[in-house]
Amino acid sequence: MKHLILLLSFLLPYQAYAQESILRITHPTLMHEVRKTPSPLDGQTITMNPPRFMWPDKYPHLGQVLDGIEEEDFKPEVTYRIRISRDPKFKSNVITAERKWAFFNPHQVFEKGKWYWQHAYVNKSGKEEWSPVYYFYIYETTHVFNPPALDELLSKLPQTHPRILLDAKDWEQIIQRNKNNPEAWGYRVRADKCLSHPLKHLQEEIDTTEVVKLTNIVQYRSALIRESRKIVDREEANIEAIVRAYLLTKDTKYYREGMKRLTEILSWKDSKYFAGDFNLSTILSMSTSAYDGFYHLLKPAEKELLLKCIRDNGSKFFHEYVNHLENRIADNHVWQMTFRILNMAAFATYGEIPEAATWVDYCYNEWVSRLPGLNADGGWHNGDSYFHVHIRTLIEVPAFYSRVSGFDFFADPWYNKNALYVIYHQPPFSKSAGHGNSHETKKKPNGTRVGYADALARECNNPWAAAYVRTIQEREPNIMQTTFLGKSGDLTWYRCTTNKPFPTEQRSLAELPSTKVFNETGVATMHTALGNIEKNAMLSFRSSPYGSTSHALANQNSFNTFYGGKEIFYSSGHRTGFTDDHCMYAYRNTRAHNSILVNGMTQKIGTEGYGWIPRRYEGENISYMVGDASNAYGKVTSTIWLKRGKYSGTEYTPEKGWAKNKVDFFRRHIIQLGSTGLYVIYDELKGKKPVKWSYLLHTVELPMEVKESMQEVTVTGRNKAGGTSVAHLYCSAQTEQAVVDTFFCEPTNWKNVTNAQGKAVKYPNHWHFSSTTTPCKTARFLTIMDTHGKNRSDMQVVRQGDRFTVGDWTISCNLSDKGESAIHVTDKTGKASVSYDAGKQEGRTQVTDFVKGKQVEKTLADYLPDFEI
Numbered sequence: 001m002k003h004l005i006l007l008l009s010f011l012l013p014y015q016a017y018a019q020e021s022i023l024r025i026t027h028p029t030l031m032h033e034v035r036k037t038p039s040p041l042d043g044q045t046i047t048m049n050p051p052r053f054m055w056p057d058k059y060p061h062l063g064q065v066l067d068g069i070e071e072e073d074f075k076p077e078v079t080y081r082i083r084i085s086r087d088p089k090f091k092s093n094v095i096t097a098e099r100k101w102a103f104f105n106p107h108q109v110f111e112k113g114k115w116y117w118q119h120a121y122v123n124k125s126g127k128e129e130w131s132p133v134y135y136f137y138i139y140e141t142t143h144v145f146n147p148p149a150l151d152e153l154l155s156k157l158p159q160t161h162p163r164i165l166l167d168a169k170d171w172e173q174i175i176q177r178n179k180n181n182p183e184a185w186g187y188r189v190r191a192d193k194c195l196s197h198p199l200k201h202l203q204e205e206i207d208t209t210e211v212v213k214l215t216n217i218v219q220y221r222s223a224l225i226r227e228s229r230k231i232v233d234r235e236e237a238n239i240e241a242i243v244r245a246y247l248l249t250k251d252t253k254y255y256r257e258g259m260k261r262l263t264e265i266l267s268w269k270d271s272k273y274f275a276g277d278f279n280l281s282t283i284l285s286m287s288t289s290a291y292d293g294f295y296h297l298l299k300p301a302e303k304e305l306l307l308k309c310i311r312d313n314g315s316k317f318f319h320e321y322v323n324h325l326e327n328r329i330a331d332n333h334v335w336q337m338t339f340r341i342l343n344m345a346a347f348a349t350y351g352e353i354p355e356a357a358t359w360v361d362y363c364y365n366e367w368v369s370r371l372p373g374l375n376a377d378g379g380w381h382n383g384d385s386y387f388h389v390h391i392r393t394l395i396e397v398p399a400f401y402s403r404v405s406g407f408d409f410f411a412d413p414w415y416n417k418n419a420l421y422v423i424y425h426q427p428p429f430s431k432s433a434g435h436g437n438s439h440e441t442k443k444k445p446n447g448t449r450v451g452y453a454d455a456l457a458r459e460c461n462n463p464w465a466a467a468y469v470r471t472i473q474e475r476e477p478n479i480m481q482t483t484f485l486g487k488s489g490d491l492t493w494y495r496c497t498t499n500k501p502f503p504t505e506q507r508s509l510a511e512l513p514s515t516k517v518f519n520e521t522g523v524a525t526m527h528t529a530l531g532n533i534e535k536n537a538m539l540s541f542r543s544s545p546y547g548s549t550s551h552a553l554a555n556q557n558s559f560n561t562f563y564g565g566k567e568i569f570y571s572s573g574h575r576t577g578f579t580d581d582h583c584m585y586a587y588r589n590t591r592a593h594n595s596i597l598v599n600g601m602t603q604k605i606g607t608e609g610y611g612w613i614p615r616r617y618e619g620e621n622i623s624y625m626v627g628d629a630s631n632a633y634g635k636v637t638s639t640i641w642l643k644r645g646k647y648s649g650t651e652y653t654p655e656k657g658w659a660k661n662k663v664d665f666f667r668r669h670i671i672q673l674g675s676t677g678l679y680v681i682y683d684e685l686k687g688k689k690p691v692k693w694s695y696l697l698h699t700v701e702l703p704m705e706v707k708e709s710m711q712e713v714t715v716t717g718r719n720k721a722g723g724t725s726v727a728h729l730y731c732s733a734q735t736e737q738a739v740v741d742t743f744f745c746e747p748t749n750w751k752n753v754t755n756a757q758g759k760a761v762k763y764p765n766h767w768h769f770s771s772t773t774t775p776c777k778t779a780r781f782l783t784i785m786d787t788h789g790k791n792r793s794d795m796q797v798v799r800q801g802d803r804f805t806v807g808d809w810t811i812s813c814n815l816s817d818k819g820e821s822a823i824h825v826t827d828k829t830g831k832a833s834v835s836y837d838a839g840k841q842e843g844r845t846q847v848t849d850f851v852k853g854k855q856v857e858k859t860l861a862d863y864l865p866d867f868e869i
Contacts, residue, residue, distance in 0.1 A: 022843040023614060023862040024665075025631060029607045030545035033640055034060045035102075035327035035869050038119070040136040044866060047376060048413075049142040050110050052369045053082060054103045054326060055119045055131065061324045063331060065643045066218055066579065075323055078102075079122040088116045088133060098122075101362060103326045103369045107149040110138045145412055150364050153405045157350060161295035164288065164348045165247060166497050167403060174497055175248055184248055184496050186484050191245035191254055194238050199261050218648045219580065219750055232279045235265050237485040239286040243293040244493060255297045262290055263302075266309055281338040284313040288345040310345050311353050317342045318359050326366055329607065329869050330374055330382065330550045337488050339363065340393040347400070367397060375868055378417025379521025381544060382551040383436015384426055384449075391452045391489040394418075399459070399494060410459035419456045419465040422449065423509065424516040424525045425540070428471045429533045430565035433525055433540035437551040437588075438575040440700070444565065445472060447482040448489030454480065455491055458500035463507040471509060471531075515623035515672060517616040520865050522546065524613065524625055528675040537677035537723075537787040538562040541670060543611030543627030545867055547604070548588065549638065554603040555593035556611030556629035557668040559681070561787050563723025568787065569594055572698040572766040574747045579648035585656055585745040590632075590696075596666065596685065597694040597770070598633055602657040606638025614862035619849040621832035622825070623672040624860075626845075634661030657744075662691045671825050671834050673809050678795065680811055681783040684821040684838070690775040695735075695783075697727060697769040704767050706739055711799050713737055715769055721789075728784040728797045732817045733773035741765050778817040831855065 039054040040046055058078050082104045084095040097104050102119075116135050120128040160168040178184035239262055246254035266283060268274045287309040291298070298306070317338055325331055325339070346359030372394050373380075380387040398409035426432040426449065432442035450472050457466035472479055483490050510531025517524040522544025529536040540560045548554035553571070561569045571594070573587030586592055590602035603609040611629040636642060636652040645652055652658045665686040672679055685693050697704065697715055705716040713735065715727040747763040755761055773779050784806055786795045797806045804811040813823040820839030826832065831850040837843075845860040 021862070022838065023864060025612070025628075025864070028631075028637075029547070030610050030612060031329060031547070031607050031867050031869055033329050033549060033607055033638065034062060037869070038131065038134055039868060040117070040134065041866065042132075042134040043136070045137045045139070046142055047866075049138055049144045050106045050108055050146055051136065051138075052103065052105055053084070053117060053119070054369060055080070057102050057323050057327050058121045059323065060327070062640050062643075063320065063324050063328060065640060066222075066647055075319075078323060081120045081122060081128060082117065084115060084117040086113060086115060088135070090116070090118070101322050101326055101366075103365065105149075105365050105368045107146065107368075109144055109146050112138050112140050112142075143413060147368050147401070147409060148405050148407050150361055153364065153401065154350070154360070156404050156406070157347065158404075159351070161348075162247065162292045164292045164344050164400065165244070165493065170497075171247070175250070178248055178496050181496065183481065183484075183492050186481070186492065187241045187244040187248060190238065190241035190485065191257070194242060194261065195253065195257050199235065199264050216649065219577065222577065222751070228274055228279060232265075232268070232274070232282050233487050235261065236282045236286055236487065239265070240289060240485060243289045244496075247293055248496075252297060255294045258290055258294065259298075259302055262286055263305065266305065278333060278338070280313055281317065281333075281341045283309060284317070284345055285341040287313075288341070288348045292348045307349065307353055310349055311355060314342055314345050314349075314359060315355055318355070318362065321366075322362060326370065327869070329546070332382075332386070332550055335371075335374075335393065336386070336389040337393060339366075340397050343367070343397055344400070364401070367401070370868075372398065372412060373414040373418060375520040376414060376417075377518045377520040378414055378419075378421050379518030379523050380418075380421060381436075381521050381523075381546040383434075383439050383553075384432035384442050385438035386436055386551045387421075388442075388446070388448045388452075389488045391448055392491065393488075395452065395455045395459075395491055395494055399455075399498070410456075415456060415460050416462055419453065419460065419462045419468075420512075420516055421518060422453050422456070423464060423468050423512070423530075424527070425523070427509070427527070427530055427533050427536065427538070427565070428468060429475070430536070430538070431562060431567050433523065434560040434567065434571050435523060435540070435542050435555065436553060437578075439571065440573075440575065445479075447480045447484075448486055451480045451483065451489070451491040451495075454502065455494060455498075457503050458498060461503050463503055463505045464509070464512065466503040466505065467507045467509050469502075513618050513620070514675065515618040515625075517613060517618060517625050519613040519616060519863075520545070520867065522611060522613055522627075524616070526623055526670070526672040526679065528677050533565045534721075535789060535791070536563070536565065539670070539672070539679050539785070539787070541625065541627060543613050543629055543668070545610050545612050547607040547610040547632075549605075549607045549641070553588050553593065554590045554605055554609055554632075555595055556590075556603055556609065556632040557627040557666060558590075558593040558595040559668075559670065560594060561679075561717070561725040561785060563677075563719060563725070563787050563789055564721035566719040566721040566723060567700060568717040568719050568723055568725040569697050569727070570700050572700055572768060573743065574763045576747045576749070576763070577751065579644050579650060580748075580750065581649070581745045582743065582747040584645075584648070584650045586743040586747070589657060589744075591657060591744055591768075592698065594697050595629070596683065597657075597696065598662050598687070599659070599691045600657065600694065601633060601654065601659045601662070603629070603632040604634050604638070604658070605636050605652075606641045608637055609633070612864065614864065615845055615860040617834075617845075617847045617849075617858055617860060619832075619847070619856075620851045621674045621827070621849050622834060622847065624834050624845065624847055625670050627668045627670075629666045629668070630663060632666070633663045635659065662687050662689060664688050667821075669823060669836065671823075673807075673825070674827070674832065676795075676807055676809075677787045678806060678809065679783075679785040679787065680823070680825055681781075681785060682813055682821075682823045683779075683781040683783075685779040685781070687777050690777045692772050692775055693733075693779045693781075694770045694772040695729065695731070695781050698766055700766045703741065704739065704769055706737055706769060708737055712797070713771055716794075723787065723789050724794070726786040726794050728786070729771060730782040730799075730815055731771065731773060732778070732780040732815050733776045735771045735773050737769070737771050739767060739769050741767050776817055780813070780815055780817070780821060782811075782813055782815055782823075784811065
């Protein structure tokens with residue numbers, strides 16, 4: 001095999017590598033927990049004009065390791081300088097700036113050509129420590145997206161209140177528009193209930209009976225935070241409803257009740273039961289809403305109480321963010337909601353407390369610099385559950401900026417791309433694709449997701465988001481009301497106040513292509529009937545440069561199958577905690593997913609355990625993608641995850657599944673055969689020495705059936721919707737099969753999670769299949785996956801040596817441990833085919849398809865995109 005061996009330099013642009021042969025990446029990470037590379041990279045071709053400039057911190061900062069665990073916070077104030085010019089000597093036409101944080105937005109469109117830039121740290125004596133000089137390219141075709149500078153935005157910021165939840169000049173019009181709006185009436189109903197239910201002190205309401213039984217300090221603090229949040233989040237919803245009820249009616253009874261309750265809530269901050277940054281951000285959010293909404297009614301003492309809360313908590317969060325957030329791969333709680341809360345607090349008090357001037361500068365420019373998405377393809381690396389936690393931030397912040405400035409912040413190309421992520425990764429009435437913490441709880445699109453699609457449809461005039469909403473509302477007309485006052489995702493107030501109409505263009509999701517790959521995020525899905533979920537066979541896939549940090553899982557090169565919107569072969573385990581034993585050994589761990597174990601060892605935890613998608617073709621009669629997890633295995637080396645393991649008692653040992661890497665090469669090819677429900681999966685595996693390769697499959701609804709013959713191993717999984725996935729499994733080596741219905745580490749309900757009836761949740765066992773080879777250096781697995789419903793019987797696979805026939809398709813591949821990996825798939829007409837031979841044509845893939853009456857031929861070579869951090 002003619003592998004092109006590449007040693008990636010920190011400072012070389014990834015796209016500079018020629019697209020030939022098979023890229024062998026040997027760098028320990030593709031992305032960093034904390035930035036180590038500048039942006040733009042040296043030699044990079046810019047995709048958005050003007051570019052956003054970012055560079056590593058002088059004092060890199062991991063931040064909080066675990067919620068509730070205090071860390072020493074060494075983060076001195078810094079000063080940076082930057083210069084940008086067409087002149088490499090910076091002698092003429094130089095753009096310069098000085099910042100207290102490690103990013104800069106020029107807010108001016110750059111002319112085409114080659115540009116140079118350089119950043120410096122300025123020490124206390126004024127001496128500049130300059131970086132190397134970097135260069136980048138701007139082309140005429142580079143997309144222009146240039147939000148206004150902060151000064152321009154602030155010149156248009158209303159001087160009156162309210163200015164955050166609505167603009168005072170629109171107040172009467174909004175009241176009139178919502179008089180007969182059932183969604184708006186919900187605020188009054190909730191607020192009126194508060195009038196007759198006095199608020200008790202936190203200590204009287206919190207239940208700590210189960211918390212005190214915990215001896216693990218991480219679990220104790222996590223459970224305490226959970227119990228206190230139940231009360232605090234309830235009261236946040238109450239205050240939000242009360243403030244909005246006042247804004248919709250101007251009835252002062254809501255002001256009186258709101259301030260009475262909020263005064264009590266603000267006293268909770270000194271309680272030993274009041275813990276966690278979410279709780280602190282909640283009182284900041286409530287204080288901001290009350291200050292802005294009740295502004296003209298507030299007594300001097302009330303105004304000072306609210307301003308003190310905003311000043312104290314805003315300063316705390318700003319100190320945590322600055323010289324940290326801009327260079328952290330994804331600070332979960334901040335991106336989810338606390339950043340939005342500080343942003344709104346800053347603009348609500350701008351001109352009224354001095355600190356707000358710095359906050360608005362940081363928050364606004366940080367949004368322009370890094371958000372909305374953390375990459376450009378529109379995907380979400382933490383998976384569907386934790387995508388939902390960001391939804392208010394993703395809509396409310398740019399909607400506010402757009403309203404104030406008149407600039408359309410939703411014109412950022414990310415939003416239209418993200419609309420496709422919303423659709424493809426959880427189609428109407430379907431379980432989510434199955435990636436990221438708590439994926440298993442997303443059984444169908446909820447009101448939060450549908451409300452977000454509704455907002456995208458309005459803001460972007462996106463017909464596909466509109467079709468998604470219409471399709472779901474036809475069956476569930478009130479679905480958006482089911483998540484009313486949800487903490488992080490409810491957009492009811494947005495709908496009550498926006499002037500953006502819902503699109504009238506009628507489109508069907510059936511018009512969309514069957515396959516969508518988000519290669520920067522490293523996720524993909526393939527469908528057979530996107531517009532008719534009851535007949536849809538779906539396969540989801542993940543091989544991600546984000547690795548398994550944050551809320552992502554160690555499931556590189558894993559897939560899930562679905563039929564009729566319900567899972568069949570699917571990731572196993574339960575989200576019992578962030579770092580408890582079940583989570584680390586039987587949920588986040590590779591052994592919980594439909595991937596590969598090596599000598600029983602799993603993939604690394606952290607950004608170091610990464611994959612990527614080097615090739616893809618999203619076709620009509622055939623689709624194809626490749627995942628590379630060659631660098632995913634080995635010992636855990638991530639600083640932050642080693643710290644988390646220390647606090648949580650995680651043992652990163654061979655007994656638990658982590659050892660020195662034995663993998664040299666692992667690629668998984670996945671080919672979708674039209675709309676048949678057939679998927680071909682071909683695994684290329686090469687070890688540094690002979691090892692045992694374990695091919696994994698899991699089911700979570702019903703037990704699987706395994707049959708073994710001389711020709712093949714057949715594993716059949718089923719779901720309760722009548723769907724079936726039959727995996728016809730073949731291997732180049734002798735294998736031993738096993739099925740168990742217990743976890744490597746059993747889950748426990750140490751958080752005292754309860755169901756809708758108030759009973760403690762019990763976690764069921766799942767079923768786990770493995771096919772393990774005898775020790776060998778090279779192994780190749782072929783899986784012919786037949787996923788269908790009750791509408792037809794299983795397709796028969798006929799094998800003749802390394803040639804397989806199924807339906808109208810022929811598959812041939814190298815299923816020995818000799819020679820180069822190769823797979824060829826074609827239909828009987830020859831109009832659709834995929835051909836890959838690592839020993840020929842420098843390992844490129846040839847794809848033939850017949851699209852809209854014309855034959856399409858594609859040659860695919862490895863492509864490594866630019867990654868933002």
